[in-house]
Amino acid sequence: MKIRSLMYHFKDGFKNIHRNRMFSLASIATITACIFIFGVIYSLFQNFEFMVKKAENEICVTVFFDEGLSDAQIKQIGDTISKREEVSSMHFTTAEEAWNNFKSEYFADFPELAEGFQDDNPLANSASYEVYLNEASQQDALVSFIEGISGVRQVNRSEVAASGLESAARLIGYVAIIIIAILLAVSVFLITNTIVIGITVRKDEISIMKFIGATDSFVNAPFFIEGITIGIVGSIIPLGILWLMYSRIITYVLSKFSVLQNILVFLPEGEVFRVLAPVAIILGIGIGALGSTFAVRKHANV
Numbered sequence: 001m002k003i004r005s006l007m008y009h010f011k012d013g014f015k016n017i018h019r020n021r022m023f024s025l026a027s028i029a030t031i032t033a034c035i036f037i038f039g040v041i042y043s044l045f046q047n048f049e050f051m052v053k054k055a056e057n058e059i060c061v062t063v064f065f066d067e068g069l070s071d072a073q074i075k076q077i078g079d080t081i082s083k084r085e086e087v088s089s090m091h092f093t094t095a096e097e098a099w100n101n102f103k104s105e106y107f108a109d110f111p112e113l114a115e116g117f118q119d120d121n122p123l124a125n126s127a128s129y130e131v132y133l134n135e136a137s138q139q140d141a142l143v144s145f146i147e148g149i150s151g152v153r154q155v156n157r158s159e160v161a162a163s164g165l166e167s168a169a170r171l172i173g174y175v176a177i178i179i180i181a182i183l184l185a186v187s188v189f190l191i192t193n194t195i196v197i198g199i200t201v202r203k204d205e206i207s208i209m210k211f212i213g214a215t216d217s218f219v220n221a222p223f224f225i226e227g228i229t230i231g232i233v234g235s236i237i238p239l240g241i242l243w244l245m246y247s248r249i250i251t252y253v254l255s256k257f258s259v260l261q262n263i264l265v266f267l268p269e270g271e272v273f274r275v276l277a278p279v280a281i282i283l284g285i286g287i288g289a290l291g292s293t294f295a296v297r298k299h300a301n302v
Contacts (some may be wrong), residue, residue, distance in 0.1 A: 015222075023193075023194040023197050024194060024226075024230055026190065026194065027190055027191045027194040027230050027234070027291075028230055028233050028234045028237070029234075030186065030187055030190045030191070030234070031187050031191065031230065031231060031233075031234025031235065031284060031287055031288075032234045032235075032237045032238050033183075033238075034183040034184065034186065034187040034234075034287075035234065035235050035238045035239075035280050035283060035284060036238035036241060036242065037179070037180075037183055038180050038183065038280065038283065039238055039239065039242045039276055039280060040242070041176045041179060041180060042176075042272075042276055042279075043242070043246065043272050043276070044172075045172055045173065045176050046267055046271075046272055046275075047266050047267055047272075048172055050265065050266070050267050051265060052136075054265055055136075058132070059132070059133060059136055059139070059158045060130045060131055060132045060133070060158070061130075061131050061133075061139065061142060061143055061146065061155055061156060061157050061158070062128050062129070062130055062131075062155070062156040063077070063081065063128055063129040063131060063146055063152055063154075063155055064126065064127075064128050064152070064153045064154040064155075064156075065077065065127060065128075065151055065152060065153055066151050066152070066153045067153075069151050073151055074092075074127065074151075077129075077149055077151055077152065078090060078092060078129055080149060081129065081131055081145075081146060081149070084142060084145060085134075086133050086134060086135075086138035086139075086141060086142040087131055087132070087133065087134070087142070088132045088133055088134045089132045090129055090130065090131050090132065091129070091130040091132075092127070092128075092129055092130075093126075093127065093128050093129075093130065094127050095126050095127045131146070139157060139158070143155050143157050184283070184287065187234075187287045187291075188287055188290050188291050188294070189291075190291075191227055191230060191231070191287060191288060191291030191292075192291040192292075192294045192295045193295075194230070194291070195223050195226060195227055195291060195292055195295035195296070196295045223292050223295065223296055224289065224292045224293075224296070226288075226292065227288035227289060227291050227292030227295075228285055228288040228289055228292070229288070230288050231283075231284035231285050231286070231287045231288025231289070231291075232281065232284050232285060232288070233284075234284050234287075234288075235280045235281045235283060235284025235285075236281070236284075238280065239273070239276070239277055239280055239281075242273075242276070243269065243273060246269045246272065246273075247269055250266045253266075254266075
């Protein structure tokens, strides 16, 4: 009996969609647009966050030491810094490596100019640690700690880059939340109106059903199925479009801006849609269920 009732509700719900197909298509189109924009914003935000995280991992503070420190003392300073929770990784550059790097960068075209320093390293006191952070926002705390270590002469930081990345990530997050909230509200409003039209068309039929003893849940079930079905269809369509567009857009951007390939590092589509797909479908179901609830509460008491 329950299976028969369930089949009746599904049949009735699909009949409502067909009966009001113009309004149903309008609701599906609205939800499609809403979830499509949500998917675009989500993909942009996830990729931006990924790029920020990658950039954060490349931000480091450079630690220089007082003259005359032994290798053992320098190693002890490194061990002390490495124990900090802000530290992702560290790299030690000897004075000889610092000079070789300097020569390769500034004397690459005129190596004979560097021969005068062959027996006298001008960067003899330039051994350093490059300390990479887990998050850019942790830089101030780490720098303050390192500056307090005995034997540390100087700490170079990347303050502008760190604060800029943190602020940009926060701004993108706030904007995304506001836009998505507005779109969801519009979608719920439109799907509510679609179902209200269906209820109005069947007003006399609903009155007869209640008169002969039909319960509210029995009468209202097809409208919930109608709303949820519209929501699911409206979420699957944009997911398909986004899936087809995602890799093509990335390929296009990387080909157009090949100079920025080291900066513009995108997430693979599987990583994005692993979360986006279920969230979009749940959003569609939620929009449909919420719109149905509002419509039924206000207009089904006939």
